[in-house]
Amino acid sequence: MGxxxxxxxxxxxEPIFESRVFKVRTDVVAENGKTLRFDIxxxxxxxxIVARPREDAVLLVRQYRHAAGAYLWELPAGSSxxxxxxxxxxxxxxxxxxxxxxxxxxxxxxxxxxxxxxxELMRYFIADGLTSGATEFDEDEDIETRTFGIGEALxxxxxxxxxxxxxxxxxxxxxxxxxxx
Numbered sequence: 001m002g003x004x005x006x007x008x009x010x011x012x013x014e015p016i017f018e019s020r021v022f023k024v025r026t027d028v029v030a031e032n033g034k035t036l037r038f039d040i041x042x043x044x045x046x047x048x049i050v051a052r053p054r055e056d057a058v059l060l061v062r063q064y065r066h067a068a069g070a071y072l073w074e075l076p077a078g079s080s081x082x083x084x085x086x087x088x089x090x091x092x093x094x095x096x097x098x099x100x101x102x103x104x105x106x107x108x109x110x111x112x113x114x115x116x117x118x119x120e121l122m123r124y125f126i127a128d129g130l131t132s133g134a135t136e137f138d139e140d141e142d143i144e145t146r147t148f149g150i151g152e153a154l155x156x157x158x159x160x161x162x163x164x165x166x167x168x169x170x171x172x173x174x175x176x177x178x179x180x181x
Contacts, residue, residue, distance in 0.1 A: 011035065021079070043120035046113075047090045048077040048166045050174050051100060051127040053147050058171070059130075060153065060162075061097055062144040073156060074164045075171070076145075077122075090125045096135065098145045103129025109173050113166065124170050126178065150175055 008031035016039070017024040023042040028035060051059040060073045078093035080086065090105050109124040135143070148156070153171055156162040162171075 008036065039117060041118040041120075043079070043118055044082075045080045045086075045121045045123060046077060046166075047080065047086070047093050048075050048122055048124045048170045049090055049094050049105075049127050050108075050124065050170055050178075051076055051094055051098065051102065051130060053100075053130045057147050057149050058153055059098055059100065060146055060148055060167070062146070063142065065164075068163075072164050073162050073167070075167045077166055086123060086125075090127065094127055095133065097143055099133045099135040100127075100130045101133055102127035103131070108178050109170070111169060122166055122169075124166075124173070126174070150179070 008029035011028040011030050013025055013027045015023065015025050021043070025040050025042060027038045027040055029038065030036075053059060059076060061076050062071055062073050064070070065072050076094055076097040078089075078097065080089045081092075084092075086107070087105050091102060094100055094102060105125050105127050107123055107125050111122055111124075112118075113120045113122050135145075150171075153162070154175060157168050157171060162168060
């Protein structure tokens, strides 16, 4: 038997801050006679790409992440552009960060990254039939791209060499539910 969910009523929403990457707003909602305040980071949907140059391998990118204070190994990823078709966005991000183009792209998972305060929905894609080409880095990107065997990438998670959540989720889900199909 299902439970009918009644969402809290939005009383007000006030913009607080806007940057080139995200916005911040404060929402006030009414629920069960209480008034609650939430600070929300508005972030567009994002793409994470399990790009496979071979069936048993994935591309990882290494780049400096200032908030983490470290260079991190990650799956290629990026944010959607306004009005952009998801498959076009995945192809754009893959080309920009790795130089590769994909013959086929398909979605296999989506998840909220930090739903307690952020609207970002991460969408995970598999890219196959790769052809190498030139990268198109953003101004703030300096990226190293390497091919790793799936087992090697999973071992990097276990050893703590991969600590990026989207990469961990993408690789573990892919190896458990997609490869085994």
